[in-house]
Amino acid sequence: MTSTYPPRLASERPVSAWAITATMVSLLGALVALVLAIIGVFGSLPAAGLLVIATLGQLAWYRLGPAASRVLLWPALGLLGLCLVSYLLPEHWLPHVSWDQLANQIVTGSLLVDWRPPLLLTLCLIALLLSLVVRTRANLGAPMLLGVAGLLLLAQAVEALHTPSLLPLRGTWLAQVILLTLLLGQIVDVAGAWKQQSYRLSRALWPGLGLALLSLLFWHYQKTLEERNLAARVEQQHVQMAESLSREIDDHLAAMRRFANVWRLTPMIPGATAWATQAAPYQRDFRYFLNIAYIDTNSRIQLVHPPTDINLQVLGSRLFDDQPAGREAVASALQRGREGRTDIIELLQGGPGMIHYLPIFLASESRPTGAVAMAVSLPALADTLFANIDPEDQQLSLYRDRDRLAHQPAEARLGPWQLEAELDLSGIPLVLLSQPTLRRLLSDLPRQPVVSLTVGLLLAQLLYLVLFSQQQMANQHRAVRRSNRELRREIRKRTRLQEEVEWLAGHDELTGLPNRRTFLQALREHDPREPISVLLCDIDYFKKVNDHLGHLEGDRYLKEIGQLGNEVIASDDGLFARLGGEEFIAYLPGRDEQEAIRIAEDLREAVAASGLAHADGAPLTVSIGVATGTPGPLRIDDLMNAADEALYSAKHAGRNRARLARSLAAPGSEELPEQR
Ligand SMILES: Nc1nc2c(ncn2[C@@H]2O[C@H](COP(=O)(O)OP(=O)(O)OP(=O)(O)O)[C@@H](O)[C@H]2O)c(=O)[nH]1
Numbered sequence: 001m002t003s004t005y006p007p008r009l010a011s012e013r014p015v016s017a018w019a020i021t022a023t024m025v026s027l028l029g030a031l032v033a034l035v036l037a038i039i040g041v042f043g044s045l046p047a048a049g050l051l052v053i054a055t056l057g058q059l060a061w062y063r064l065g066p067a068a069s070r071v072l073l074w075p076a077l078g079l080l081g082l083c084l085v086s087y088l089l090p091e092h093w094l095p096h097v098s099w100d101q102l103a104n105q106i107v108t109g110s111l112l113v114d115w116r117p118p119l120l121l122t123l124c125l126i127a128l129l130l131s132l133v134v135r136t137r138a139n140l141g142a143p144m145l146l147g148v149a150g151l152l153l154l155a156q157a158v159e160a161l162h163t164p165s166l167l168p169l170r171g172t173w174l175a176q177v178i179l180l181t182l183l184l185g186q187i188v189d190v191a192g193a194w195k196q197q198s199y200r201l202s203r204a205l206w207p208g209l210g211l212a213l214l215s216l217l218f219w220h221y222q223k224t225l226e227e228r229n230l231a232a233r234v235e236q237q238h239v240q241m242a243e244s245l246s247r248e249i250d251d252h253l254a255a256m257r258r259f260a261n262v263w264r265l266t267p268m269i270p271g272a273t274a275w276a277t278q279a280a281p282y283q284r285d286f287r288y289f290l291n292i293a294y295i296d297t298n299s300r301i302q303l304v305h306p307p308t309d310i311n312l313q314v315l316g317s318r319l320f321d322d323q324p325a326g327r328e329a330v331a332s333a334l335q336r337g338r339e340g341r342t343d344i345i346e347l348l349q350g351g352p353g354m355i356h357y358l359p360i361f362l363a364s365e366s367r368p369t370g371a372v373a374m375a376v377s378l379p380a381l382a383d384t385l386f387a388n389i390d391p392e393d394q395q396l397s398l399y400r401d402r403d404r405l406a407h408q409p410a411e412a413r414l415g416p417w418q419l420e421a422e423l424d425l426s427g428i429p430l431v432l433l434s435q436p437t438l439r440r441l442l443s444d445l446p447r448q449p450v451v452s453l454t455v456g457l458l459l460a461q462l463l464y465l466v467l468f469s470q471q472q473m474a475n476q477h478r479a480v481r482r483s484n485r486e487l488r489r490e491i492r493k494r495t496r497l498q499e500e501v502e503w504l505a506g507h508d509e510l511t512g513l514p515n516r517r518t519f520l521q522a523l524r525e526h527d528p529r530e531p532i533s534v535l536l537c538d539i540d541y542f543k544k545v546n547d548h549l550g551h552l553e554g555d556r557y558l559k560e561i562g563q564l565g566n567e568v569i570a571s572d573d574g575l576f577a578r579l580g581g582e583e584f585i586a587y588l589p590g591r592d593e594q595e596a597i598r599i600a601e602d603l604r605e606a607v608a609a610s611g612l613a614h615a616d617g618a619p620l621t622v623s624i625g626v627a628t629g630t631p632g633p634l635r636i637d638d639l640m641n642a643a644d645e646a647l648y649s650a651k652h653a654g655r656n657r658a659r660l661a662r663s664l665a666a667p668g669s670e671e672l673p674e675q676r
Contacts, residue, residue, distance in 0.1 A: 015062045015189055016188045016189055016191075016192075018184075018185070018188045019062070019185040019186065019188045019189035020062060020185070021185075022181045022182065022184050022185030022188065023055060023058045023059050023062065023181075023182065023185045024059075025181050026051075026055045026058075026178045026179075026181040026182040026185065027052070027055040027056065027059060029051075029174065029177060029178040029181065030048065030051040030052040030054070030055045030178050031052060032174075033047075033048040033051060033052075033174050033175065033178065034048040034049060034051075034052050036048070036174075037049075042174070043172075043174060043175065044114060044117065045114075046079075046114070046115050046116065046117065047117035047118075047121060047172070047175055048175075050076055050079065050080065050117065050125055051125075051175055051178050051179070053072055053073070053075075053076040054073075054076065054125060054128060054129055054179075054182060055178070055182055056072055057069050057072040057073040057076065057129065057132055058132060058182060058185065058186065060072055061132055062189075066133075069132060069133070070133055073129045073132055073133050074133065076125075076129055077126065077129050077130065077133070080122055080125055080126045080129070081126070083115075083116035083117065083122045084122055084123070084126065084454070086099055086112060086116055087116075087119055087122070087447065087450045088447055088450055088451055088454060089447070090447055091443050091444075091447070095443060096112065096439050096442050096443035097439065097443070099112035100112050100439060103115050111413060111438065111439065112442075113438060113442070117172075117175070118156070118172060119450060119453075120152045120153075120155055120156040120159065121152075121156060121172055121175055121176075121179075123148075123152050123453075123454075123457065124149045124152040124153050124156065124179055125179070127145045127146070127148045127149035127152065128145070128146070128149045128179065128182060128183065128186070130145050131145035131146050131149070131186060132186070141461070141465070142186075142190060143190075143194060143201055143205055143464075144204075144205060144208050144209070144460070144461055144464040144465075145461070146183060146186055146187055146190075147205060147208070147209045147212070148209070148212050148457060148460065148461070149179070149183055150183055151209065151212055151213060151216060152216070153176060153179055153180060153183065155216050155220070156172065156176060157176055159220075160172060160173065160176075201468070203467060203471050204464050204465075204467035204468035204470075204471055205464060207463055207464070207467060208460045208461065208463050208464030208467065209460070209464075211456065211459060211460035211463055212456070212457055212460035212461075214456070215452070215453055215455075215456020215457055215459070215460060216453065216456075218452060218453075218456065219449050219450070219452060219453035219456070222448065222449035222452060223449040226445060226446050226448070226449055227445070230441065230444055230445055231417065233444070234417065234419060234436055234441070234444075235419055238419040238421050238432075238434050239421050241389070241421070241432070241434070242421035242422065242423050242432045245385045245423055245432065246423055246424055248384075248385060249381075249423070249424070249425050249426065252286045252288075252289070252376070253356070253426060255282055255285065255286060256282075256356055256358055256372070256374050257339075257358060259278065259279070259282055259292070259358075259372060259374075260358035260359065260360055260371075260372050262278055263360045263361070263362060263372075264361055264362070264363055265363060266362060266363060267362055267363050267364070268362065269296075269362070269369060269370065270294055270303065270360075272303055275292075275294055275303040275305060276303075276305050276307075279292040279305035279306075280305065280306075283305060283306055286384075287380060287384055288376055288377050288378075288380035288381035288383070288384050289374050289375065289376060290311070290347065290349050290353065290375040290376070290377045290380065291304050291305060291306065291308075291311045291314075291349070291373075291374075291375050292304070292305050292372060292373070292374050293305070293311075293314075293372070293373040293374075293375075294360070294370055294371075294372060294373075295319060295330065295333075295334070295357070295370055295371045295372070295373050296370050297334055297368070297369065297370060298318065298320075299318050299319040299320040299321075299330050299334060300316060300317070300318045300319070301314055301315055301316060301317050301319065301373070302315075302316075302370070310349045310350075311349070314348045314349065317348065319373075322348065323345075323348060323355075325342060325343070325345040325346075326342040326345060326355055326357075328340065328342075329341050329342045329355065329356075329357050330357050330371070330373075332357065333357035333358060333359045333368065333371035334357075334359065334368055334370070334371050337359045337361070337367065337368045338359065339356065339357065339358050339359070340356075340357045341354055341355065341356045341357065341426055341427075342354050342355045343428065344378065344400055344405070344428060347375055347377065348375075349375065349377070351377055351378070351379055352377075352378045352379070352405055353375055353376050353377040353378050353381075354375075354376050354378070354425070354426070354428070355373050355374065355375045355376070356373070356374045356376070356426070357371045357372070357373050358371060358372045358374075359371050360372055378398070378405045378406055379405070379406050381406070382396075382398050382405065382406025382407075382408070383406070383408075386406070386408045389408065391408060391409065391410050391411040391412075392410070392411050392412045392437060392439065392440070393410075393412075393436065393437055393440045394410060394434050394435060394436045394437060394440065395407075395408065395409055395410035395414060395434065395435045395437070396408045396432065396433070396434050397432075397433040397434075398423070398430055398431070398432055398433075399430065399431040399432075399433060400428065400429075400430050400431070405430070410435065410437050412437040412438065412439050412440075413437060413438045413439070414435045414436075414437055414438065415435065415436050415437060415438040415440070415441040417435065417436060417441070418433060418434070418435045419433070419434045419435070419436075420432070420433055421434075505517065506518040506521075508562075508577075508578040510555055510558055510559060510562075510578075511558055511559050511562030511563070511578050512559075512562070513562045513565075513566060513576060513577050513578045513584070514575060514576075514577040514578075515577060515578060515579075516577065516578075516579050516580065516585075518575075518577060519575065519577035519579070519585055519587055520636065522575050522587050522589075523587060523634075523636055523639075524636070526587075526589050526634065527589065527590075528631060528632060528633060528634060529631050530589060530590045530631055531590065531591065531592045531628060531629060531630055531631055532587075532588070532589055532590070532591070532628065532629045532634060532639070533588040533591040533592070533593065533595070533596030533599075533626060533627065533628040533629070534585055534586065534587055534588065534596075534626070534627050534628075534639060534640070534643050535569075535585065535586040535588070535596065535599065535600045535603065535624050535625070535626050535643070535658070536579075536583070536585050536624065536625040536626075536627070536640075536643035536644060536646070536647045537565065537583065537584040537585065537586065537600075537603065537622050537623070537624045537625075537647075538582060538583050538584075538622060538623050538624075538647055538651070539557070539558075539561065539582040539620065539621075539622050540620070540621045540622060540623055540651075540655040540656060541614065541655075542554065542557075542581075542582040544614055544615070545557055545614060545615075545620070548614065548615035549614075549615055557612050557620060558578075558582065560610060560612055561584065561607060561610070561612070561620075561622070562576070562578060562584065564603075564606050564607060564610055565584055565586065565603060565606075565607075567606075568599070568602050568603045568606050569586045569588070569599070569603070572588060572591070572595075572599050572602075573588075573589070573590075574586050574587055574588040574589070574591070574599070575587040584622075585643075586599070586600075586603070591628070592628060593626070593628045593660060596626045596628050596660075597626055597658060597660055600624045600626050600658035601658055603622070603624065603658075604621070604622055604624055604656065604657070604658055607620060607621060607622045608620075608621050608622075608656065621655060621656035622656070623647060623650040623651045623655045623656060623657055623658075623659075624646075624647065624650060624657070624658035624659070625642075625643040625644060625645065625646030625647025625648070625649070625650055625658075625659055625661060626643065626646055626658055626659065626660045626661060627639050627640075627642035627643035627646055627660075627661040628660075628661075642661035642662075643661055645661055645662075646659040646660060646661035646662075647659070
């Protein structure tokens with residue numbers, strides 16, 4: 001991975017031309033959506049407004065930098081957060097009606113649903129805007145947020161296409177296109193940076209997106225289930241309402257029969273007072289009885305209760321003539337002594353209704369002496385039946401075939417569901433239609449699926465962040481271990497070099513023997529209570545070796561002699577060093593002259609017998625100057641000079657010999673017998 005210093009800010013990154021183009025297209029779309037929403041043709045105004053802010057925020061990010069972008073985006077995120085809260089808060093904490101009141105204060109007649117985008121659109125916008133305000137866009141949060149936005153967008157498209165939803169996704173296809181281009185713009189913008197970290201990203205991104213997808217699927221399952229449950233509940237309530245209406249109708253039939261039977265106990269045709277007294281409680285209980293009238297055998301209305309103007313007007317009417325639609329029913333009661341009822345007809349008092357005719361048998365009479373007519377006004381019946389229904393909850397209509405008999409409009413915006421139930425009005429089939437209001441449906445809809453979706457998405461984001469950070473830490477850990485390894489290797493290398501330098505400082509490179517420095521050090525550290533001897537040793541005619549056998553061979557000879565000398569001197573607890581050139585020196589602590597001379601002879605003989613030879617076959621020899629210091633303070637220069645003089649003396653005397661320095665022993669130097 002390449003890195004630059006100083007690190008670039010996100011706003012300094014070169015922005016792709018594609019990203020700018022996509023954003024411009026989105027902006028255009030968002031502005032069109034806004035205009036359409038303002039003139040009320042299409043879509044919702046707040047959603048369009050938020051889209052415009054989102055695209056302007058993205059454009060500001062590219063053109064002016066993060067600070068300008070955030071000025072636009074944070075307030076938009078605040079609004080979206082409020083929208084999300086409205087989806088999440090339980091009804092008993094803050095009822096829907098309170099949200100609606102708030103919306104109504106902003107624009108009269110508007111509801112909460114007008115002011116918040118659909119759930120998935122809200123979440124998608126939140127993810128998009130958050131990805132813009134996350135500073136390190138290409139690294140930390142943005143990939144997951146953009147991924148989630150993409151998923152939500154897809155889910156929203158699928159929802160809109162396939163699933164009939166309780167809340168229609170009003171005009172969101174345009175919003176989806178705008179969001180999609182916005183999303184693509186962002187992805188193109190940061191794709192380059194993602195590529196650099198694709199390994200780390202994919203390890204964190206796929207599990208995160210997997211969890212987000214699971215949350216979405218789970219949410220969809222729960223939402224569908226809850227909507228189905230709600231539909232079933234509403235349906236059940238509707239059926240119960242229809243049943244209670246049917247019961248009410250049955251009750252009024254039973255009441256009518258009771259009323260008709262009352263006259264069996266009396267021997268006379270009912271009088272006006274008795275009629276009014278008997279009819280009053282029935283009319284009070286069933287207000288939709290427009291009237292309760294006594295019809296004589298001639299089908300003439302003789303008595304009527306209540307004595308309202310409109311009822312009094314029909315008094316004396318002969319039903320056979322005046323109301324032909326009910327003739328059959330009247331005849332059934334008066335002539336055959338059986339209950340009869342009209343179909344739904346236009347009543348004499350006006351409005352649709354039906355009239356029941358029940359024969360009146362006086363005591364001991366076997367033929368009816370008249371009939372009781374009970375006119376039921378259908379609008380009044382519907383009013384009575386609907387009286388207990390809150391018009392803010394639902395709209396109700398009563399139909400016979402296609403004719404609407406009664407209608408109670410809702411006093412709130414209607415939801416998308418229409419429910420149907422059948423009613424039996426004394427054998428006439430009616431249909432009761434109900435349409436629950438949006439507010440009622442929304443307040444009844446459980447919040448749990450939205451809560452679990454939000455929690456799921458948060459967990460997915462958290463999982464992504466944890467995995468991403470873990471990857472980052474693992475990477476850093478790997479880098480630290482790598483640099484540690486390199487450091488250890490460097491230290492080892494330097495230690496070896498140091499040892500080599502130290503060894504070279506004290507040794508001769510060619511022969512591997514200690515050098516002059518080490519020799520002098522040993523000399524300086526010797527125990528002054530003991531004698532000390534040195535053997536200064538020089539190869540005889542070594543120049544010839546070089547001249548005739550070559551320098552490489554000369555080097556080999558030097559190495560051989562070094563090894564040989566080391567063996568001889570080390571066996572006598574001494575140190576054999578190379579002084580330089582073809583000169584060697586032996587340091588023999590605790591050795592007196594006699595011992596030193598013996599050792600010098602051993603060395604000389606060993607060299608002579610080594611097999612090393614000149615070009616003419618003559619054996620290679622060495623001359624040795626021996627100097628010994630007695631116990632006591634030592635003057636190194638004196639010792640060395642003495643050895644040197646002794647060596648010179650040995651050379652001068654013909655070479656291949658050892659000479660004891662005279663100056664440090666008895667006066668003059670003593671020649672050892674030549675052993676050739
Ligand atoms: N091959 C090789 N030759 C060296 C090295 N150091 C010194 N010499 C040679 O040793 C020779 C020393 O020669 P001289 O000092 O003239 O003495 P010599 O030929 O040994 O004769 P005497 O000491 O007088 O017996 C020179 O030819 C140097 O070039 C070395 O490290 N390698």
